Amino acid sequence: MTLTNYLVLSGILFSIGAATVLLRRNAIIVFMGVELMLNATNLALVTFSRLHGDLTGQVMAFFVMVVAAAEVVVGLAIIVSIFRTRKSASVDDINLLKS
């Protein structure tokens, strides 16, 4: 069934997003990785919604979009305030808190 291709794509996108979060060093890029993970999830939700023939998954996708938008607001505020303090958004420079 061709719909499974969407699921495979969603899995690939999610993995790319997760790898971005774990490997990249710039906070903005890391954050973009998180957003990619959320959007990959949306694709999976909509595909499953189509597979099951009910709308719950699509409703969920809308909620995810709203939450992602709220997360962007909070996240960028935090990253920008750090950047203005240190002139850097690299997560490697952020290492004051160590045991």
Next chain:
Amino acid sequence: MTFTVPEIAWAPLAPVLIVLGAAVVGVLVEAFVPRRVRRPVQLGLTLAALAGAVVAVALLWDEVADTGGTDVLGGSLLVDGPTLVLWATTAVLALLAVLVVADRTSTGEDAFAPQGAAVPGSGYEEAARAAGLQQTEVYPLVLFATGGMLIFPATGDLLTLFVALEVLSLPLYLLTGLSRRRRLLSQEASMKYFLLGSFASALLLFGIALLYGFSGSLRYAEIADAVRTVGGMDGLLLAGSLLVLAGLLFKVGAVPFHSWTPDVYQGAPTPITGLMAACTKVAAFGALVRVMYTVVPDLRWDLEPVLWTVAIATMAVGTVVALVQTDIKRVLAYSSIAHAGFVLTGVVALVQSGITAVLFYLLAYGAATVGAFGIVSLVRERGAVRPGARTGAGAAARVPALASAGSTADVVGTGAGAGAAAAAEDRAGVGTGAGAGPAGADADGEEPPVEATGPVLGEATHLSQWAGLGRTNPVLATTFALFLLSFAGIPLTAGFTGKFAVFSAAVEGGAWPLAVVGVVASAAAAFFYVRIIVLMFFTSPHGGPRDDADEEARPGAVVVTSQGFAVVAIAACAALTILLGVLPGPVLDAVAGVAQLLP
């Protein structure tokens, strides 16, 4: 096509509605009430809302105890016995934590930055501080977080679970970054918390998508049915439930998702750490228990090895790493990780008494945590005043590389971020010039003469600064010792009853190896709690453990006087800790009487 108006039972929703409603009103207060009266209004509103939530839970209690609970909003929210217990616990602990948040102490300053957006060390921040600006936005933020925490353990479907998770997390990310002192640490903690937290929510969300794909529904009950009936898609089900559990385990701070805990607990403003440590844990464990007991109990043979490993690793890592910490907030953070492991033994047991045990443990642990962090917020450093530093720092108003005497020399030394090496944690005039910034350049090699009456600075979090506290402030130190004994699980404190309950539930559920590891870990953990007590009572000031070169420059600790709020909160926590330890019977019976989850 017709639109059917849904039937909503408003009464069982009252606690959540009160808290979230007050949060929205709080935002309006922020916009329309003049600054002069804003703080009393916000504080009154917040305390009234949380107290109202407790009263609303009490009013619901009898009916739920009789009927076993109801589902509202078409099953999105399950108001049953465990929900009520968790609501009451969260609301009471949040109320106590808000009292600590509200306390400005004798210094007249609360724990929050005058302007969160101001760059640390900038002239703008100094102007905001000099103008005496005080954040009151923290109260609505705390209420929003608390509202999310109330919804989180009560959800009956995965959509509400996700939304509640974000509603509780987003305000906490912001609150973490708003510390008045040590702002670099605070902002860094906020960013770490945010990035790791959003990663964990993304994992949880993908797990939700997979579970939806498996079952065709987001309802817990329907997913549980599908687990029993649908075959051939075990991959989706297992991957989905593991991802959902990973998201929840992140929130409780279990190994291997614990790495944010010490950093965030250390960097956040101390009153917020208390709120976070106590209430977030209550909410997250509530949700975890519900998922484990009602959604995936039929997967227990697949999930058990994973959860056993997580529980054992959490107890071991939390205990072992806490042994070598030198910062009191980090000690408490690793102790909270160890406690997450102890509670997990009760969750993994998957027996009825496990629910009661977990609920009781959360109350006992939360009370001691709020109290302990309340005390930490009162023990401050007294800065050293070096004549001439004021002019030196004031001239270089752009980036005054300030550090309070000694205690952040390590901070400044490593903060080599592109010339802004400003650990601008305290007001101008107390810099010792330990940094590499322009203001500190003239101070090389000078030993600052310590005056006894320097300004009171941030919290004295280094363990060596707590030496001899029992001699100078016996009441405070005794209360702190009480909380530590409760963490350690010494009999006649609440912690003992809680530990006894979860370990006996684990044995009953056949998880006796977990109980054995738990007892061993408790014994090892008792060592570092007792070490702190010995340090406070039997060591003279400045005679504590020395670990680094800048020890000489570390200022002594001074206890600031509370305005009364924090004292009330700490006293209530201490009373709760003793009461639940000496007479746990009535509370245990009441909890056990309603500890039945709705399917």
